[in-house]
Amino acid sequence: MKKIVTGLLTLGIVGGLAINTASAAVMGDDYPATLKNASPDSMVDSWTMYNRECVSFVAWRLHAQNHFELPVGFGSAWQWGSQAKAKGYRVDNTPSVGSVAWFGAGHVSWVAEVSGDNVVIEEYNYNYNHNYYRRTVNKRDVSGFIHFKDLVGAKAATANTTPKQTPQNKNIAIGSNVRFSGVYQVNVVNIAKNSVASDKLSGGKSTTLNLIDAIPLDETNTSGTKSGNQVLAVGEYFKVNGTYRVLAIDVASNGIKVKIGAYETWLDMNQATPV
Known part of the structure; x- marks a missing residue:
């Protein structure tokens, strides 16, 4: 069964304002x-x-x-x-x-x-x-x-805003293969793109640049054991299956860009493990 998401059509409701544009924060x-x-x-x-x-x-x-x-x-x-x-x-x-x-x-x-x-x-x-x-x-x-x-919504423009910084995980570089082995809670969903975002995996407040295709995800309990009906909703937990190639790195925010399923997304480098 393909994983799908259920919930708000927009990325989320923050401060009473709907967020549904690619650069919205x-x-x-x-x-x-x-x-x-x-x-x-x-x-x-x-x-x-x-x-x-x-x-x-x-x-x-x-x-x-x-x-x-x-x-x-x-x-x-x-x-x-x-x-x-x-x-x-x-x-x-x-x-x-x-x-x-x-x-x-x-x-x-x-x-x-x-x-x-x-x-x-x-x-x-x-x-x-x-x-x-x-x-x-x-x-x-x-x-x-x-x-x-x-924020991660401006990766290409911010890579050199604090030039003396170095990535926190020096073992990860562009072209590296990584996995995300943690258990993550769904904070926002996007039904239109069948995707979710987790603030922990995003490294902060999630935006549309942190959406993850739900297809490679497994719904789990808090311990990481696969469970539930595989229909992800806000508040539920998931794991990310597979390994992914790092497409870009933003030193300023310690973020990495990977393609999970159909979508490229920016995630927190600290959540990634090189393989």
Whole structure:
């Protein structure tokens, strides 16, 4: 029997917003409640930013979704572009999912989606009211895009954003054959593509770039023993059968690209074992 999936037609629902585009990473207002519910500028976050300011929200989003900690020395938003360049990070006019949209007049936002020249950004304190916003801008309206550690949705553009990094698993290279021997929980499904994604296997919050064809998967229990009706749904567990050739590596996110079944996908290198 072929494995199929059941659940939402889109990748998932995050923050009340449906995600169904190839570059989508919209998270909604995930800013911590302790910072969000306090009066503006009444608290200082972990990155020494005042709460409900644009810089605090972006620092949080980089931490929560990009798994990147903003270096010491980033203060007012108008300084971010020059500060990033001084610290060796790429700043250019090419947006990528997970990059920071920097406005030289004094504002920063997090890039959630890219479609041609249109860029969906998420931010705090647009129009100076200290609240969350999601809006679409033309990339030409942005002073520059800072590439600290872009999400897997922009692999080709982010491989050299932090040039001194090396892969955590030096035994895996392009052309290597790997297997994924763990037991993974389904976090999102896509019925249209008969595919699933697991945050553990993705190395963070799954996007459409982490979808895995369900055909080579076995539904299992939490111990990895094959069980169930082989119809995968959110919350159930699976194992990945077979070995796969590494097609590309992204050092910045420690990700590898493989083709499982009909689809190429980006997965966490730490979950792979060379064979």
